[in-house]
Amino acid sequence: MQLKPxxxxxxxxxxxxxxxxxxxxxxxxxxxxxxLCALLLASALTDGVAGQYVxxxxxxxxxxxxLDLVSRADGGVVDLGGFGNIVIAASAAPDFGQAVREAGAWxxxxxxxxxxxxxxx
Numbered sequence: 001m002q003l004k005p006x007x008x009x010x011x012x013x014x015x016x017x018x019x020x021x022x023x024x025x026x027x028x029x030x031x032x033x034x035x036l037c038a039l040l041l042a043s044a045l046t047d048g049v050a051g052q053y054v055x056x057x058x059x060x061x062x063x064x065x066x067l068d069l070v071s072r073a074d075g076g077v078v079d080l081g082g083f084g085n086i087v088i089a090a091s092a093a094p095d096f097g098q099a100v101r102e103a104g105a106w107x108x109x110x111x112x113x114x115x116x117x118x119x120x121x
Contacts, residue, residue: 042112049110049111049112051090051091051092052078052088052089052090052110052111053075053088053089053090053091053096053097053100053108053109053110053111054081054086054087054088054089054107054108054109054110054111054112055069055070055086055087055088055089055100055105055107055108056081056085056086056105056106056107056108057069057085057086057087057104057105057106058085058104058106059085060085061084061085062084062085063080063084065084065085066084066085066086066087067087069100069103069104069105070087070089070100072103073091073093073096073099073100073102073103074091074093074096074099075089075090075091075093075096075100076089076090076091077089077090078090088111089108096108097109097110
């Protein structure tokens with residue numbers, strides 16, 4: 001018995017190749033946006049850890065810059081985020097969130113409880 005060769009199928013074009021469809025990326029982008037929105041909502045709806053904040057500084061801030069900014073706002077760093085410009089800070093000052101934003105942070109919000117082992121509970 002002799003096998004016949006398969007008929008040649010036209011090659012598929014990737015979305016990154018010239019002539020490929022950029023619309024192939026739309027589902028992935030929508031899924032990414034949905035996931036980010038869900039994480040933000042979950043973070044906003046959980047009780048925060050009293051006196052602890054997630055502080056997000058502008059890109060390009062180094063870890064020493066972040067530590068300096070937090071200490072100038074009367075706080076201390078409890079843990080580090082995934083990048084040098086994201087830290088978990090603690091402060092007893094009631095206006096720490098506002099003070100760190102005025103010092104240059106983009107965001108400062110209560111550290112959510114579900115950070116796991118990065119924040120003592």
